[in-house]
Amino acid sequence: MNVVSETARLEPDSGVVAGIAAHPGEMAIAAPVWHELRFGCERLPRSRRQKLLKGWLAEVVAPALPVVPYDGAAAAWHARERARLGKAGRTPPFVDGQIAAIAATNNLVLITANPKDFKAFRDLEVIDWRSGEH
Numbered sequence: 001m002n003v004v005s006e007t008a009r010l011e012p013d014s015g016v017v018a019g020i021a022a023h024p025g026e027m028a029i030a031a032p033v034w035h036e037l038r039f040g041c042e043r044l045p046r047s048r049r050q051k052l053l054k055g056w057l058a059e060v061v062a063p064a065l066p067v068v069p070y071d072g073a074a075a076a077w078h079a080r081e082r083a084r085l086g087k088a089g090r091t092p093p094f095v096d097g098q099i100a101a102i103a104a105t106n107n108l109v110l111i112t113a114n115p116k117d118f119k120a121f122r123d124l125e126v127i128d129w130r131s132g133e134h
Contacts, residue, residue: 002113003129004029004037004065008056019111019129027111029065030102032095037061068108074101081121090120100124 006016020027037057044050070078078101085092100121103110109125110118118126 003111004033004061005040006113007060008053013113013130015130016113027065028068028108029061030099031067031069032098032102034067036095068102068106070098070102071105073105074098077101077105084122085120092117092120097121 003016003019006012007020041050041053041057044053078097081100082091082094082097096117100110100118102108104121104124109127111127111129112118113128113130115126115128118124
């Protein structure tokens with residue numbers, strides 16, 4: 001979510017902008033990320049800002065980024081990782097597990113500004129475009 005929302009900033013991170021420019025038509029968004037973006041807009045008070053953000057989601061984000069669902073394969077992967085991490089005394093946020101599962105089961109690279117949130121998951125490639133890696 002943080003990479004997508006970065007593009008709505010007045011001065012977005014140049015690494016994120018460069019990463020997006022380097023991968024036109026190659027990106028997607030995990031269903032839980034789409035939920036978080038929509039939820040963030042819906043909880044704002046009715047205002048010009050809310051209207052602008054809803055328009056940005058509908059007119060910019062939705063047409064550019066297909067939504068990848070949290071399906072049965074992702075749920076199974078997530079369950080295995082959640083159990084493994086739980087036994088090790090680590091309990092990452094549920095939504096992070098969903099996002100990781102969607103990326104892992106669809107052989108996608110997870111792009112995030114918070115790679116530490118995903119480092120405990122196995123078999124998951126994570127990149128932070130703010131680092132300049134594209």
